[in-house]
Amino acid sequence: xxxxVDLVETFTELIRRASTQLPAEVTDxxxxxxxxxxxxxxxxxxLDTILVNITKAGEKSAPLCQDTGTPVVWIKxxxxxxTKRLKEDFTAAVHRATELKYLRPNxxxxxxxxxxxxxxxxxxxxxxxxEWDEPGLDVRMILKGGGSENVGIQYKLPDSRLEAGRxxxxxxxxxxxxxxxxxxxxxxxxxxxxxxxGDRVSAYEHSKEQLLRPLGDTNMDSDxxxxxxxxxxxxxxxxxxxxxxxxxxxxxxVKLGVLDRLPACYFVTVTYMCWADRRAFARINQEGxxxxxx
Amino acid sequence: MAELxxxxxxxxxxxLVVGQFVHLSGRMIxxxxxxxxxxxxxxxxxxAPYLKDTVIYHCGPVVNQKDDGSWEFVAAGPTTSIxxxxxQADVIARYGLRGVIGKGGMGPMxxxxxxxxxxxxxxxxxxxxxxxxxxxPRVEKVFMLEEFGVPEALWVIHVDLFPVVVSMDSxxxxxxxAVEADSKAKLxxxxxxxx
Ligand code: SF4
Numbered sequence: 001x002x003x004x005v006d007l008v009e010t011f012t013e014l015i016r017r018a019s020t021q022l023p024a025e026v027t028d029x030x031x032x033x034x035x036x037x038x039x040x041x042x043x044x045x046x047l048d049t050i051l052v053n054i055t056k057a058g059e060k061s062a063p064l065c066q067d068t069g070t071p072v073v074w075i076k077x078x079x080x081x082x083t084k085r086l087k088e089d090f091t092a093a094v095h096r097a098t099e100l101k102y103l104r105p106n107x108x109x110x111x112x113x114x115x116x117x118x119x120x121x122x123x124x125x126x127x128x129x130x131e132w133d134e135p136g137l138d139v140r141m142i143l144k145g146g147g148s149e150n151v152g153i154q155y156k157l158p159d160s161r162l163e164a165g166r167x168x169x170x171x172x173x174x175x176x177x178x179x180x181x182x183x184x185x186x187x188x189x190x191x192x193x194x195x196x197x198g199d200r201v202s203a204y205e206h207s208k209e210q211l212l213r214p215l216g217d218t219n220m221d222s223d224x225x226x227x228x229x230x231x232x233x234x235x236x237x238x239x240x241x242x243x244x245x246x247x248x249x250x251x252x253x254v255k256l257g258v259l260d261r262l263p264a265c266y267f268v269t270v271t272y273m274c275w276a277d278r279r280a281f282a283r284i285n286q287e288g289x290x291x292x293x294x
Numbered sequence: 295m296a297e298l299x300x301x302x303x304x305x306x307x308x309x310l311v312v313g314q315f316v317h318l319s320g321r322m323i324x325x326x327x328x329x330x331x332x333x334x335x336x337x338x339x340x341x342a343p344y345l346k347d348t349v350i351y352h353c354g355p356v357v358n359q360k361d362d363g364s365w366e367f368v369a370a371g372p373t374t375s376i377x378x379x380x381x382q383a384d385v386i387a388r389y390g391l392r393g394v395i396g397k398g399g400m401g402p403m404x405x406x407x408x409x410x411x412x413x414x415x416x417x418x419x420x421x422x423x424x425x426x427x428x429x430x431p432r433v434e435k436v437f438m439l440e441e442f443g444v445p446e447a448l449w450v451i452h453v454d455l456f457p458v459v460v461s462m463d464s465x466x467x468x469x470x471x472a473v474e475a476d477s478k479a480k481l482x483x484x485x486x487x488x489x
Contacts, residue, residue: 042459045315049419049457056424065421066356066369101368104356105444113328115443147374147397147420162485173485180481183474185374185398187420234484238477243397243420245459246473276421 002081002137005288011093011139015071016102018143018280019063022054023294025215026191026252026277030054033189033242033249043247047189050242050275065187065276068103069143071125072208076138083129086137090127094119128205136285140212140293148186148274152207153178154200157266166266168227171196171256172234174268179235179251184244187274191215191253192235195269198259203269210255211273212281224256242275252277297455300392301347304412307392310460312467316416317455321434322395324353326373328446330381332438337388341437344450345389349416352378352396354445355427365433367451369423372397375415383407399461399470408464415462417469429456 030047037044057064071094075086097103098119107121108114132138155174157166162177164170175194182188193210195203219225231254241247252275261267281293298306300320310316323344325333332338333345356369375382375396382394382404393413394400397420408414418426432452439447461469 042313042315045459046419049422049425053419053422053425056428060424062427063356063369063423066354066371066423066427067373067421068356101356101358104354104369108443115445117443145421150374176481176484180474180477183398183470183477184420185376187397237484238480240473240477243417243459244399244470244473245417245461246469246476274421 002284002286002288005284007086007089008092008096010282010284010290011090012096012100014139014141014280014282015093015097016061016100017292017294018141018278019068019097019102020061021058022064022277023279026275027051027054029215029252030189030275033252036248041247042245043241043249046242046245047249063102063104064278065145066104067145067147068106069145069278070106070149071141072144073125073127073139073141074130074209074212075127076130076132076134078133078135079131081137086129087127090125091120094125136283138283140281141279142208142211142273143278144208145187145274145276148190148272151182151186151272152204153181153270154203155268157268168223171268172227172231175231175254175270176234176238178270178272179238179240182272183240184242186272187276188240188244189242189249189252189275191273191277192231192251192255193271193273194254194256195267196256196258197261198267198269199262199265200267202259203267204271206257206259207269207271210257211271211277212279213255215253219256221258224258228254228256300349300453302392303347304392307414308412308464310414310463311465312460312463312469314460315457316460317457318349318416319454319456320348321450321452322349322351324351324355324447324449324451326352326354326446327377328442329438329448330378330385333385333389334381341448342389345391347390347392349393349395350385350391352394355449356423357433357444357449365436367427367430367433370427370430371421371423372418374398375400379403383410386411386413395458399468405462405466405468408462409466412464414460414464416458417461418458426456429453
């Protein structure tokens with residue numbers, strides 16, 4: 001299956017798109033933030049620079065940010081497709097995209113400190129597979145930058161410092177605290193992907209998966225939808241602002257997801273995505289026709 | 295917006311205050327984690343002239359080698375500075391640096407070092423890799439490329455109107471401390487006002 005499709009080429013193009021073009025909804029959100037900031041403020045100048053940068057990267061087909069991040073990928077595939085081959089092809093695409101400078105050589109041997117040189121390494125790219133009933137492939141990727149990854153955080157409720165219990169009020173406190181801890185270090189304004197519940201591993205993955213949602217969508221769960229909206233407003237009242245310069249634009253969207261948990265555990269896991277909220281989505285049908293979803 | 299020429303004097307640096315936008319022009323050098331450790335292991339006489347009276351940029355660039363062997367920066371935004379907190383004040387004092395460019399700000403050791411040595415912390419716009427790469431028209435040379443790889447090597451670069459904000463000055467003032475204190479106070483308020 002997919003034998004007549006050059007998947008390496010398709011995945012390379014997916015990476016190029018993500019690295020060089022910011023989704024229009026993200027640019028729009030940054031523009032709305034800019035309009036709210038005081039004229040001539042540091043916050044506004046920071047957002048201006050970011051907006052010029054977005055235009056230039058698109059025009060030149062060059063990386064938006066020099067930290068081209070970890071490719072984190074979710075692939076849905078039909079019965080009978082080899083995930084081993086998909087992984088090989090995606091890894092080959094990472095090599096190619098690195099040669100073409102859409103990606104920086106971004107994988108380092110943890111023990112020796114040596115750069116692998118080709119963008120790939122143990123655990124990089126990070127690919128999640130899921131079989132589905134459709135005949136085609138659905139590929140969704142984010143490029144997750146390191147500065148923002150470093151400010152991701154996992155809380156274990158109850159948390160006595162925050163007086164946060166095992167309920168949505170506790171979740172609210174944890175998320176607000178995460179943003180205060182991050183300050184501007186995750187290249188604010190950012191997008192928050194949050195997982196309520198799960199275990200220590202599944203929760204981080206699920207929090208990242210929230211970043212695939214459109215910025216403006218509404219959570220299907222009405223309580224979570226209300227909390228998302230409230231957190232969006234409150235995080236922007238913290239005054240941290242773009243780059244932590246102070247200002248009104250700290251967070252562009254908050255996306256909450258839920259996994260079930262063990263009776264003993266209640267994690268709140270926050271993934272912080274920087275303003276360079278790079279993603280690209282594609283559908284590939286059996287004949288190899290590609291539709292870009294982003 | 296003021297334009298500052300590199301190399302720069304201590305007097306000029308001490309005249310800068312938190313919140314100012316400045317444009318840098320002249321020669322500077324990049325260096326991040328590996329570079330800072332290496333600079334402190336022993337005195338690196340070969341690099342010292344490229345550090346004196348200029349600034350070190352915390353940056354791991356994407357670099358392209360042209361057919362004639364010369365280099366160009368393709369993408370070059372700042373990286374998180376706080377990782378250099380254990381070394382920064384010493385590197386500044388030892389090599390006579392006048393400043394640091396990075397993102398996210400730095401801690402109390404660096405702030406004290408800036409005051410002592412007459413240097414500033416300049417915040418570049420995180421992620422603005424294209425805007426900043428365009429402000430770097432020339433790469434003069436590179437140190438430790440083989441050993442450290444492209445992102446970690448020390449690149450001697452020439453900048454033209456490179457935009458930054460003074461976020462920690464040589465008078466003990468840090469914008470980051472102020473924003474953090476305000477946001478913590480606001481957090482307390484928000485938590486107190488439950489549903
Ligand atoms: S946090 Fe994001 S925008 Fe900032 S340097 Fe890293 S990848 Fe780039």
